[in-house]
Structures are given as structure tokens and as C-alpha cells.
Amino acid sequence: MTAHRLTIHEAHELLKNKKLSSVELTRACLERVEEVEPKVKALVTLTVEAAIKQAEEADKRIARGDIKPLTGVPVVIKDVLCTRGIRTTCSSRMLENFIPPYDATVVEKLNSLGAVTIGKANMDEFAMGSSTEHSAFFATHNPWDLDRVPGGSSGGSAVAVATDEGIYALGSDTGGSIRQPAGFCSVVGLKPTYGRVSRYGLVAFASSLDQIGPLTKDVTDCALVMNAIAGFDNRDSTSVPQPVPDYTKALSNDLKGLKLGVPKEYFVKGMQAEVEEALEEAIKKLEELGTEVDREAALPSTPHALAVYYIIAPSEASANLARYDGVKYGFSYQEAGSMWEAMEKTRQYGFGEEVKRRIMLGTYALSAGYYDAYYLKAQKVRTLIRREFDQAFAKYDALITPTSPTVPFKLGEKLDDPVQMYLSDVCTLPINIAGVPGISIPAGFDGNLPIGMQIIGKPFGEEAILRVAYAYEQATEWHKQKPDI
């Protein structure tokens, strides 16, 4: 059975016309999991029985004629999203046995549509990382080359989609954690505008940067998942009460009259030549499709974004992760003599190296005597970065950049060098700082290693970037290539 290879919209047609049942589709994905999981290790938890049950329920709904685009379609969920009754680990020892008593809003929305959850995806611990090597359990492997990383932190989600373990996946993106692994695995990944999707039930990393978004096999699927998950939620006070359009209406082959900017600052020193060449080809293709491209777009504060990000994100993380004290839930060191010792040991043994590094960094940036020089300064430069995006979007409908400066790197290559690892997100993190939407789509290969193109839009401009992404996808074949695994 090859049903696992289907996209959401293809599966939906077959389900609707009773040519395929949700149980058959789910079993096809589960068989695929058995086949590839030993090689790629994308999943932390597999929910076989619950999935079959959900699929049976979905088939009953479909029999009644109650079918929406996601009904009966298997999804893989990043293990940072709370799933009621299914353990949610954040790939951390700290939450290894944590079973949430409630669902994240996005999970609730998918469940109400009759989605089928295959399992929970591996990630860098607490979403801190760019390679999924910082998982406390195991590293995930890139299906295009098993010796290389899949990107991160949503590496498990990206691999699950690339290998057809699930028909689509949910991820979260704080500095590139959806887009960079999407680029590394040759799938589509969208980080929506800050406030477009409710963060309720998303285990918090950096609350002013985090957004949940889809990882899919094509752009049409991306629009379908956005239709399902976007919207205001009174349980997330930063979600924006703005109507949700039908994103599939934005998908058009016609790009005539669109103005695109290519910010030269994103072609950083150290960018791989093959990535730059692939982007140039992609930009030419966009011109052929009728867009007007300005290759000299300016976002001069871009070189400051990395520092701004690595001050703001760890600062917010140090506050958010203060909740892991071994009292209410999670790992708890019981052998300690005093309360303080118990707390310190709980956090020493419960958190991995990268998480502790960032907590320490954030604590330092927020501490007396350093707050103004680091945190407040970073917040001010954040304003400048956002203003430059606003100015750019007065001129352009979308901006085009590479998703990452390199193709997927080798496992272990950057593990002991945090600064090098952080540079992997240099093209994606300014987008979180500005709070605007960005999508990564397949845009070529260096040998068999994927290259992603990032399309950035103005706040709540998801439709424009989906339109550009769709037209490019329809004019190219990259998204049809599958890893040989």
C-alpha cells in the first residue's frame, strides 16, 4: 500500500469518494513508520491504538457525509504541544513522564475535525537547537543522508513528513524551528505571523517569538492546515482577533505585478556557493512567472539580529523555564536534604546542556547591572529591525532569501560549538524578531542535499507568501522528489 505518499488534498479526494478509508490510510502510515523509523528516529511516542480508534471514528463521520479537508488524515505532532492523555516530553528528561491533562488549542482544533494522531515528534529539548541533536532521548537523522542532521528544532516533524510517516505535521518556530528543518528535509514549512495561531498548550520557550505552524508535502496542504489552526483564542491573550481567510483562495499561478525584494544582507559571509546559486535560479524562475524582483532590497540591521535573538530568546526562556522546580510535575530529585538543593539538583539533572546554557545566558542578561546593556538594548534594536521590515513591505509584496546558509550539516559537526550552531538560523530568526510570517519551500538540491527558499511576508500577509510559494511550486518539480529510504 502506498497511500502514505499522498498529500492531504489527494487523500481527502479519495476519502470523500470512498476510494480509501481513514483506517487504510492510517495503517499505511503506521507501516511506513515501522519501515523507516529505525533509520530516521523521528518519533518520541507512537500512538498506534489511539490512531486506529481515531481513524475508525473518522470513517464513521465520513460515512455520514461529515468530512472536512483534514478529516481522517494522519498527522504527527511536535512533542512540544500538549496532548491530553498522551505524554508530552519536549524531548527532555524533565518531562519524560509528563501526561498533560488538557489539549493545546491547535490539537483541540485538529481533533474536532477528525484528525488522526500518529505520534509525537522528536525535537531539540524545549525547542532549543537547530539540529534535533539536543533531544535528551536520541538524535533524528536526515532521510536524504542519514549521517546528516534534519535541522531543528522541529526535526522530527520535518522528517516525518519527508518520509511519509505522517501526511503532515505540526511544529513550532521560535527562531527558524519550522522553516530550517523544512528546508533541510525538502518539505514546506510555515511560521505564521505572531498572534495568528493560538499558543495555548504550546510549552513555552520564548513567548514573544514562539508560533505554531504546519509542515506539509506541498503548499496546498500548508494552506489547508492554516485554515484549520489559525484564529483568535481567548486562552492566548496574544492571539489576534482578526478574521481567518480561506488560505486556499490565495493559491494562484498568476504572479503578474507582484514586487519582490531580495535583501542582500541575507547572503552572509560563509554562505555556501551552491545555496546562493540555487537561490539565483529560483529568483529567475520567479521573474519568469511575472514578478518584478529588486535584488538590492535593504534590511541593514540584519547583522544585529543574531545578537538580539540570543539575548531575547534565552531571557524569556530563563523566566519560562523557572516553572520546572520538581514540585508540580516533571522530574524531581528526591534525595536532597533541603528545598533549595532539591530544586537545584532537579534542574541540574532534568535539563540538558543546551537548555542550561540558555537559562544561564538569559539569567545573566536579565540580572542586576546587565539588564540595560543586554535585554533592554536588544529590545530597542528589535524595534529597529521591525521598522525596517515595515519599510520594506511598503515597497515589496514579499521578500526572498535562502532558508539557511548551508545544506544539512553532519551529525556532531556543530554540537560542541554553540555559536556555529546558532549561525544556522541566521536567515530565519530576524523573521521571529519582527513577528512577520515566513515560509520555506523546496528550491533545489546540492547533490542529494536539499536547499530551501524562504519567502517572507508582511504581518498577516500569509496569503501573499502562499501565492508566491504555490506559483513557484507549480512551475518546479523539487517538491516531488523523495528521499530514497
Add this chain to the structure above:
Amino acid sequence: MKLSREEVLHIAKLARVGVTDEDVERLSEQLSDILANFEILQQVDTTDVPPTAQPNPLQNVTKDDQVAGSLPPEQILANAPKKEGEYFRVKAVLE
């Protein structure tokens, strides 16, 4: 500027993260490397630039008080490492 051993220990205390001597050594180097990359921001003129705490334009979000159900205590306590009756059990705060 390299973070001293004392500074790393001070941060670890503030963050309530236990560290070994080896951790202190490694963190002092790694954190110093990362902080060196932040110096670039000191060159940016931010006179009269207000800080951005979060990027969307919402302010003073309020909602009506409404009585609604909440999770039962046994579900809240289900993940507790130690509990007693309907309470989380903690080590003595004052000794």
C-alpha cells in the same frame, strides 16, 4: 571579557541550576564566547528608540469574568512527584 568562576556560580545560583566544577569551566568559556558576539549591539544608536516587548499591536487585552469549569484536583495532581491529600508535598521551606 571572560566570565569568572565566581560570576558563573552567581548566575547558576540565580537560575537555581546545580553545576559541577567541570560545568563552571565549560560554561565560563562558552558563555563568554556567546557574549562576545553581543558586543555588536553597543555600536547601534538607539537614542529615542522605544523597546519592543512583543511584535503585535495589541494592548491591554481584557476579557469578561466568566464562571467556567476547571480541572478536578486529582487531574491537577496526577503529575505531581509528591502529594498528600489534595496538596503538592514540598520540602520544608523554613527550617
